[in-house]
Amino acid sequence: MTADQATHYCLNLACGSDQGQVAAVSALLNQHGAYIEQFSVFDDHTTERFYVRSVFSLSSSVQALRSAFAELAVGFPQAQWKVHDLAEPTRVLVMVSKFDHCLRELIAQWRRGELKMDIVAIVSNHPDLAPLAEAEGIPFHHIPITADTKPAQEAKLKQLIADTDAEFIVLARYMQVLSETLCHELHGRVINIHHSFLPGFKGGKPYQQAHDRGVKLIGATAHFATTDLDEGPIIEQSVERVDHADTPQNLSQAGRLVESLVLSRALRFVLDRRVFINGMKTVVLR
Known part of the structure; x- marks a missing residue:
């Protein structure tokens, strides 16, 4: 050779x-x-x-x-x-709800060869993004979840992860909380994007909350999902400067851009095998 x-x-x-x-x-x-x-x-x-x-x-x-x-x-x-x-692309399953900005950026970077992975499936609790998945030739799985159906639907999700042999699961604005059992079983494999510098502005309408507080910086945080909601080991963060004249809609637009950037960058670090979990934090070797 x-x-x-x-x-x-x-x-x-x-x-x-x-x-x-x-x-x-x-x-x-x-x-x-x-x-x-x-x-x-x-x-x-x-x-x-x-x-x-x-x-x-x-x-x-x-x-x-x-x-x-x-x-x-x-x-x-x-x-x-x-x-x-490194010649073998990492198998990644992406989960979304209705927002498509993070998903579109991941697909674009994947198509350009900037993310060394195979997107093996897209999973959503809503059917809205099925046409996008179909246009990209990616299998789409609609798994709606309610409080009553959550155990059975998460069982379907676990089976799908096993069937696709997905190493990592990316929550690209997936607006459902994973159960404690699933978080334990997938420890170190689930990457989430949060619409702020953690732990600020949790819950609904984060950009309205940011506007009401008159923030001067908005940001996004990519982290590993744990049983503590939005408090897992942080992989990557970034911010955008804003001011008093920005409306909640302006903040939301800027937020979508920084969310997409931070999630794709964090995933690249993971795919490059740069990220180690060290207790409640990470080591990212450059």
Whole structure:
């Protein structure tokens, strides 16, 4: 196999902090003929956790590398690791309600090759966006939810996630709260976009709330969904400047733009295998 034919991989490692870990990881990669292109580390002294992200090309057997790394990781405290094949698009299921701005931006970036993923399905509790999914050739599943039907409908959703082999689920303005059971089962796999800098302006009519408070900045937060509503580990945030002359409609328009930007950026970080959950926060290795 020539260098041009070498496959690119990404190693992710999270473990307890200890001396000599960078040297051990880089030495093992070198021993197996890996050409290291990116190597980022972070040692969180507050939690005593150590994080590594390395992108490398490899012309030899990745299985041999994985076996060797499994032996090495035994010596690392509380190690969690994986070697990802970057040639394989990540399978993503997107959930929406009636707002389409985040969904359209994800589809546009996916079509342009800017998000390395396959959108395996679009799920909604409303039928409104079915024509968009059909036009894009993406399977659409209408799963309406009420308080009485929620357990049965979430069971359908779980089966769909399993059938499509989706690794991540993106809530692109999905206006339903996932049950505690589902949040636990999908821990670290559900990415949500929230229409503010958390924890401000929760609930309905957020831009009316922002207008009533006379805010000078509006923002959006992408985070992993947890059982605590809109309080999961934050992946990415951004803001737009506004002023006293802006109406709630102006704020909503600016908000849609920043929501789309923040969600797509956060998803790109996740797809690039840059994001590690570290308790109630994240480490995003650049």
